[in-house]
Amino acid sequence: MKGSVLVVGSGISGMRAAAELVQHGIKVHLLEERPTIGGTMAQLDKMYPTNECATCTQLPKMLELTSNQNVNIIAFAELKELGQTDGGFSVCIEKKVRYVDPLKCNACTECFPVCPVGGVPMDFDLGRGKSKAIRFWSPFPPRKALIDPEACTYIKQGVCGEGSEPLCQKACEPGAIDFAQKPTEVRLEVGAVLVASGAEEQRGELAERLGHGELENVLTSLEYERLLSGLGPTAGVVKRDDGSAPRRVAWIVCEDFDKQKRAASPLCFMAATSEALGTLERDAEAEVTVISGGPKTEGRGYEAFRADAEQRGVRFLNASSVAVRQGEGGGVVISCSAASGQDSELEADMLVLSCPLRPPAGFDRLAERLGIGLDEQGYPRKPQGDLHPLHTTREGIFLCGTAEGPKGIREAVIQACAAAAGATARLADVRGTEVTPPPAPKLHDVRPGDEPKIAVVICRCGANIAGVLDVGELRDYVTSLPGVARAEVTPFGCDGVAIKDLISTGEYNRLVLGACSPRTHESLFQQYSEAGGLNRHLLEIVNLRNQCAWVHASDREGLASKARTLMRMGVARVALSEPFEPIRFPVTQSCLVVGGSPAGLACAARLGEMGFETHLVIAEADPGAALEAEAKAVTEPTLSSLGSNGKVKVYPQARVGRLEGYVGNYKAEVLTPEGPKELLAGAVVVATGEKMGQTGEQGDFEQALYLTRDDDAFFVGALGNLNPLDFNTDGVFMCGSAREDYSAAWSLVSGEAAASRVATVIAQSQAEKDPLVSQIIDENCDGCAYCIEPCPAHAITLIEYMKKGDIKKTVQVNEALCKGCGSCMATCPKQGAYVRNFKPEQFAAMVRAVLEVA
Amino acid sequence: MDDQQFEPVVVSFCCNWCSYAGADAAGTAKMQYPCNVHIIRVMCSSMVHPNMVVDALNNGADGVLICGCHPGDCHYQDGNLRAEKRAEAIELMLEDFGLEPERFRLEWISASEGPRFAQVAKEMVETLRDLGPSPYRS
Ligand SMILES: Cc1cc2nc3c(=O)[nH]c(=O)nc-3n(C[C@H](O)[C@H](O)[C@H](O)COP(=O)(O)OP(=O)(O)OC[C@H]3O[C@@H](n4cnc5c(N)ncnc54)[C@H](O)[C@@H]3O)c2cc1C
Numbered sequence: 001m002k003g004s005v006l007v008v009g010s011g012i013s014g015m016r017a018a019a020e021l022v023q024h025g026i027k028v029h030l031l032e033e034r035p036t037i038g039g040t041m042a043q044l045d046k047m048y049p050t051n052e053c054a055t056c057t058q059l060p061k062m063l064e065l066t067s068n069q070n071v072n073i074i075a076f077a078e079l080k081e082l083g084q085t086d087g088g089f090s091v092c093i094e095k096k097v098r099y100v101d102p103l104k105c106n107a108c109t110e111c112f113p114v115c116p117v118g119g120v121p122m123d124f125d126l127g128r129g130k131s132k133a134i135r136f137w138s139p140f141p142p143r144k145a146l147i148d149p150e151a152c153t154y155i156k157q158g159v160c161g162e163g164s165e166p167l168c169q170k171a172c173e174p175g176a177i178d179f180a181q182k183p184t185e186v187r188l189e190v191g192a193v194l195v196a197s198g199a200e201e202q203r204g205e206l207a208e209r210l211g212h213g214e215l216e217n218v219l220t221s222l223e224y225e226r227l228l229s230g231l232g233p234t235a236g237v238v239k240r241d242d243g244s245a246p247r248r249v250a251w252i253v254c255e256d257f258d259k260q261k262r263a264a265s266p267l268c269f270m271a272a273t274s275e276a277l278g279t280l281e282r283d284a285e286a287e288v289t290v291i292s293g294g295p296k297t298e299g300r301g302y303e304a305f306r307a308d309a310e311q312r313g314v315r316f317l318n319a320s321s322v323a324v325r326q327g328e329g330g331g332v333v334i335s336c337s338a339a340s341g342q343d344s345e346l347e348a349d350m351l352v353l354s355c356p357l358r359p360p361a362g363f364d365r366l367a368e369r370l371g372i373g374l375d376e377q378g379y380p381r382k383p384q385g386d387l388h389p390l391h392t393t394r395e396g397i398f399l400c401g402t403a404e405g406p407k408g409i410r411e412a413v414i415q416a417c418a419a420a421a422g423a424t425a426r427l428a429d430v431r432g433t434e435v436t437p438p439p440a441p442k443l444h445d446v447r448p449g450d451e452p453k454i455a456v457v458i459c460r461c462g463a464n465i466a467g468v469l470d471v472g473e474l475r476d477y478v479t480s481l482p483g484v485a486r487a488e489v490t491p492f493g494c495d496g497v498a499i500k501d502l503i504s505t506g507e508y509n510r511l512v513l514g515a516c517s518p519r520t521h522e523s524l525f526q527q528y529s530e531a532g533g534l535n536r537h538l539l540e541i542v543n544l545r546n547q548c549a550w551v552h553a554s555d556r557e558g559l560a561s562k563a564r565t566l567m568r569m570g571v572a573r574v575a576l577s578e579p580f581e582p583i584r585f586p587v588t589q590s591c592l593v594v595g596g597s598p599a600g601l602a603c604a605a606r607l608g609e610m611g612f613e614t615h616l617v618i619a620e621a622d623p624g625a626a627l628e629a630e631a632k633a634v635t636e637p638t639l640s641s642l643g644s645n646g647k648v649k650v651y652p653q654a655r656v657g658r659l660e661g662y663v664g665n666y667k668a669e670v671l672t673p674e675g676p677k678e679l680l681a682g683a684v685v686v687a688t689g690e691k692m693g694q695t696g697e698q699g700d701f702e703q704a705l706y707l708t709r710d711d712d713a714f715f716v717g718a719l720g721n722l723n724p725l726d727f728n729t730d731g732v733f734m735c736g737s738a739r740e741d742y743s744a745a746w747s748l749v750s751g752e753a754a755a756s757r758v759a760t761v762i763a764q765s766q767a768e769k770d771p772l773v774s775q776i777i778d779e780n781c782d783g784c785a786y787c788i789e790p791c792p793a794h795a796i797t798l799i800e801y802m803k804k805g806d807i808k809k810t811v812q813v814n815e816a817l818c819k820g821c822g823s824c825m826a827t828c829p830k831q832g833a834y835v836r837n838f839k840p841e842q843f844a845a846m847v848r849a850v851l852e853v854a
Numbered sequence: 855m856d857d858q859q860f861e862p863v864v865v866s867f868c869c870n871w872c873s874y875a876g877a878d879a880a881g882t883a884k885m886q887y888p889c890n891v892h893i894i895r896v897m898c899s900s901m902v903h904p905n906m907v908v909d910a911l912n913n914g915a916d917g918v919l920i921c922g923c924h925p926g927d928c929h930y931q932d933g934n935l936r937a938e939k940r941a942e943a944i945e946l947m948l949e950d951f952g953l954e955p956e957r958f959r960l961e962w963i964s965a966s967e968g969p970r971f972a973q974v975a976k977e978m979v980e981t982l983r984d985l986g987p988s989p990y991r992s
Pocket residue numbers: 008009010011012013014015031032033034037038039040041044046047048049077078079196197198199200201221222223225267270271274360362363366400401402403407408409410412721
């Protein structure tokens with residue numbers, strides 16, 4: 001059996017499952033049919049129920065995956081075969097033809113303007129955005145060009161513009177464009193498969209009846225999301241087909257009017273509400289109406305989100321049937337019949353249809369190749385029903401996300417974690433065998449006090465930078481700056497050649513790159529820097545492209561001076577930067593699960609199957625004794641596997657007393673009938689199941705872990721749709737009815753998901769983290785403790801010590817916990833705290849560099 | 855200084871997770887905004903000490919713009935709300951220094967709000983052009 005997994009589909013479910021699995025020590029092959037990753041979430045503007053920006057939330061996760069050496073992203077490819085091997089699977093994948101070699105393409109975009117074929121509809125924008133025949137498929141990774149063979153006249157007729165030579169090929173410096181490219185085959189061996197192929201808006205008959213594709217200004221929900229998105233075809237401004245702004249927008253939750261069948265999932269209703277809110281945020285005067293069979297808000301926080309939307313002006317209209325016709329001036333008239341028999345008519349400038357989600361086109365073919373059975377709706381059949389909603393008919397193939405059924409992102413994430421836990425449990429014996437740690441770099445010895453010898457590399461980025469900025473002149477200018485020992489221009493910094501060549505000479509102890517954005521390229525450039533021998537924290541990226549060349553191209557003189565200023569700022573900062581090793585701390589590879597709820601039992605059982613020592617503390621005399629009949633039935637198999645391999649130790653009639661420590665290193669006192677027992681755990685799961693009020697003293701440890709509850713007595717977790725089971729306290733997780741009112745089956749799923757979260761913490765005996773954390777300057781800190789409360793990580797504690805016979809106070813930062821946000825630094829009135837490489841001196845130096853006239 | 859030619863200098867602290875990415879998105883969309891705004895990347899808007907703002911202004915910057923994630927989007931839960939609280943302190947400090955309140959601005963900008971970043975940058979520069987140079991400018 002191989003310690004690797006094939007994940008099919010790279011939407012948020014596939015991405016999340018991949019991220020969990022690599023942290024468990026499992027290698028991941030992430031297969032995606034589209035040319036870029038991210039799935040549906042990448043197309044959304046804001047998300048219910050948190051109103052978070054989807055891009056802000058998802059992009060960092062995409063970048064993490066693309067820079068992880070144990071995640072193999074195979075985009076624009078198709079699964080051809082899935083054979084059975086000794087306990088695992090053999091995989092055959094075909095990479096589709098993109099006419100561009102992704103290994104050579106450096107995303108310079110030189111080829112786009114020269115391509116004579118424009119107006120090509122972009123699938124990512126559902127045809128609403130237009131591009132050239134050669135283009136990026138979306139703004140998301142992998143950022144590699146590809147040619148649309150349907151649009152390219154050279155491919156179709158052998159002509160390009162006036163001639164017969166493809167113009168893009170001539171413009172492409174690295175020679176990436178390859179019209180003779182053939183599909184290529186990839187063969188893999190994996191131990192398990194995760195199906196995360198998602199679902200699509202079903203536009204069929206229903207949407208047609210409601211005017212989609214026929215009437216003007218009738219869109220689907222996803223089309224509307226693209227209009228709301230700042231990265232969409234209208235840059236976030238909602239426009240009608242004729243370009244005018246709509247004042248009245250209505251939504252119809254279609255499924256509710258499909259022969260009066262109520263939608264099974266709150267997704268459509270909630271997404272419509274979220275879009276209505278987004279519309280109001282852009283135009284407070286807009287009239288927005290959501291028409292449905294009635295509010296559908298099952299899920300924690302959903303009703304509050306709806307109520308808030310209503311309070312802010314979203315109108316909700318209940319109807320029993322709807323009909324739609326074109327009105328005047330491209331408007332839409334919606335006739336609604338109410339259950340009460342009252343009919344009404346509503347005029348709108350734009351109508352948005354929330355179409356039901358169904359498995360994507362071609363899913364039956366995928367299912368056939370996977371060898372899994374489908375149900376009548378075309379979703380994968382679940383042989384064990386609700387008992388194991390993530391199991392398919394073929395052993396070793398798991399499901400998650402909307403591939404399992406319509407649901408929101410939060411639920412998709414929980415399933416992704418649970419499916420990952422399932423796969424890791426299956427591969428427990430081979431965990432860690434396929435992953436490689438990042439290569440340990442051999443670094444030059446740089447001391448904080450060393451005089452800076454700064455190497456500067458200015459990237460032409462094809463013509464992106466050099467086309468509007470005289471980079472030679474900039475190089476000459478930079479050479480004159482204090483500390484700069486050498487400056488060079490390179491055609492493409494992202495090929496790493498110039499960086500490695502310069503740095504490996506050992507002559508320089510700092511590096512400044514004038515290039516693209518650190519948000520997208522920092523980890524790549526850091527790798528190059530360390531390959532050359534320079535610690536990653538001695539690199540500074542100056543964003544000459546996104547924040548200079550591209551935004552000031554219309555003012556060449558201003559641009560040149562701005563570029564000089566930005567380079568001065570970068571040089572000033574890096575001169576004061578210091579090298580750091582990652583922070584490493586030991587981790588106890590075991591877990592404490594508190595509570596014998598179905599979720600707690602499922603979590604402990606899963607952890608045991610994954611091979612982790614687990615302590616399950618329950619109030620009952622017997623696991624499962626206090627469960628209601630339904631929960632008992634669902635939990636049965638879980639109970640029988642509890643402790644079957646000796647990994648799970650149950651502490652009956654017990655509760656947790658004292659608890660202290662931090663992520664990876666908790667120490668708990670368990671009060672058992674035989675007396676108190678002390679145990680160590682790397683992570684803690686809260687699965688207490690009861691709500692406060694019903695429980696007495698169960699929660700002694702809650703305060704120690706900074707856990708709080710909301711008005712409904714559910715625990716308050718970390719913010720955000722992508723962290724449903726996490727607390728703000730690292731290494732502590734929740735599941736089951738500690739988090740929300742779940743069915744017994746969902747409780748199990750959430751328990752298994754929590755097991756995955758735990759495994760990300762305890763899979764390795766040593767944790768490694770970013771060293772750019774807060775430091776306390778003892779001479780400045782007088783222990784006023786102002787910084788303690790603002791720290792979101794609870795990383796700061798007050799300590800007292802003796803100095804020259806006096807008691808002195810100061811604070812201490814737990815580096816394992818600190819997230820480097822700098823809130824302490826900004827709170828401290830005495831300059832007692834700073835974040836490494838974000839020192840006040842560095843900011844001051846940058847500000848001086850701005851103000852110094854070039 | 856001739857008012858017509860006055861080009862204000864703006865220092866902008868943008869949080870890594872949303873606003874800096876929003877400024878990047880303005881670039882990707884090739885939105886043009888005046889060169890006067892200089893972005894300094896911070897991990898979170900809550901990293902910006904009021905002294906950093908005041909020092910920049912005292913040293914001659916004409917305006918300071920802090921950009922963070924929208925409420926609820928902060929990578930560190932509520933750093934942006936802390937920044938908002940500190941903004942009140944900053945405003946009082948400006949008053950003490952005899953600086954106009956328009957010289958400081960705190961804005962929420964998401965990773966997809968490139969147009970908004972460009973817009974805010976433009977507005978800020980226009981306001982400062984009207985206001986004239988900072989009295990601390992040498
Ligand atoms: C209009 C709309 C608005 C929404 N708004 C919200 C919201 O505000 N809040 C919220 O929580 N949820 C919202 N949702 C739901 C949310 O989008 C989904 O829960 C989530 O995106 C599901 O992610 P996923 O990874 O399971 O599937 P997807 O995002 O659909 O990803 C599936 C991926 O698999 C790929 N794929 C498909 N078939 C294959 C194949 N054969 N081989 C390889 N790859 C394949 C697809 O290309 C895709 O990239 C909304 C959905 C829609 C449609």
